[in-house]
Amino acid sequence: MLDKAERVAVPRAGGPRGRHITVNAVAPGPTATPPFLEGKSQEAVDQIASMNPMGRLGTPEDIAETLELKR
Numbered sequence: 110m111l112d113k114a115e116r117v118a119v120p121r122a123g124g125p126r127g128r129h130i131t132v133n134a135v136a137p138g139p140t141a142t143p144p145f146l147e148g149k150s151q152e153a154v155d156q157i158a159s160m161n162p163m164g165r166l167g168t169p170e171d172i173a174e175t176l177e178l179k180r
Contacts, residue, residue, distance in 0.1 A: 135175055141166040 139145060139157050145166075146154060158166045 135172060137167050137172050137175075139166050140172065141168055 138161060149157075154166070158164065161167070
């Protein structure tokens, strides 16, 4: 059985086939940015961070290192 991410990705994956278009997606989890942190107590942030396998929030730099832009 497909999980939710696979059900969303599979139908879209075939769309650009044969058109030399590459489609990738990055779906980061909670990331330590001002909009994410705003209004959350330190206790709430710590609890969310503890649920991440890395034991911390992601950073914008983590996401940037994951991406490779091609022109």
